[in-house]
Amino acid sequence: MTRVVLFGASGMIGQGVMRECLADPEVERTLSVVRTPSGLSHPKLSELVHPDSYNFAPVANAFVGYHACLFCLGVSSAGMTEAEYRHVSYDLTIAAATALVHDNPAMTFIYISGTGTDATKQTMWKRVKGATENALMAMPFKGAYMFRPGYIQQRHGIKSRTKWTRIAHSLVGWGYPLWKLLFKHAVTTTDELAHAMVIVAKHGAPGPLVEMRDIASFAVR
Numbered sequence: 001m002t003r004v005v006l007f008g009a010s011g012m013i014g015q016g017v018m019r020e021c022l023a024d025p026e027v028e029r030t031l032s033v034v035r036t037p038s039g040l041s042h043p044k045l046s047e048l049v050h051p052d053s054y055n056f057a058p059v060a061n062a063f064v065g066y067h068a069c070l071f072c073l074g075v076s077s078a079g080m081t082e083a084e085y086r087h088v089s090y091d092l093t094i095a096a097a098t099a100l101v102h103d104n105p106a107m108t109f110i111y112i113s114g115t116g117t118d119a120t121k122q123t124m125w126k127r128v129k130g131a132t133e134n135a136l137m138a139m140p141f142k143g144a145y146m147f148r149p150g151y152i153q154q155r156h157g158i159k160s161r162t163k164w165t166r167i168a169h170s171l172v173g174w175g176y177p178l179w180k181l182l183f184k185h186a187v188t189t190t191d192e193l194a195h196a197m198v199i200v201a202k203h204g205a206p207g208p209l210v211e212m213r214d215i216a217s218f219a220v221r
Contacts, residue, residue: 013152020195036049153188185212
């Protein structure tokens, strides 16, 4: 049985991951880290209400006994300077990861990155995400896996909180069956991505970088 820690349960990807964790019979317990109570209730769900995502000292040892972290927090870089984006992307992620690995170095850490991520790229978000990936892979987790999804089709009533993602979905989401046929390894769904993440949380993956082709293979039920 697997116990997981979930960051970002209110986001588009996090909603799908929460749904998958609660439905998976091999996931014994899901600890959702939130800034304010969500109001959700489920026998397998508990919440850690922690307002300061940059300082986990007040909740020391909260993650002892958990096997995997599914880190789904993320924001759009639109309108941000690199310093601002790095603070809410790199700094926040590494603060959480540092607390997790301190409490439980035998943990598996899964991070939602993006297609084309690379610390050497000129594109700001790819560079920051790439630096975050590199830092996570250097930490002494049992395993650290960087998921790099592309287009994600929202399923089961899940809605993104990011305006441009909602607009993109309203414009092209209707054609998802066609996009899947034409671009098999460039698109996925919230439930396929979540299923792949839970599979890797339980069993690991061949390598630390999980690209779209890998997500599709893990998502096969």
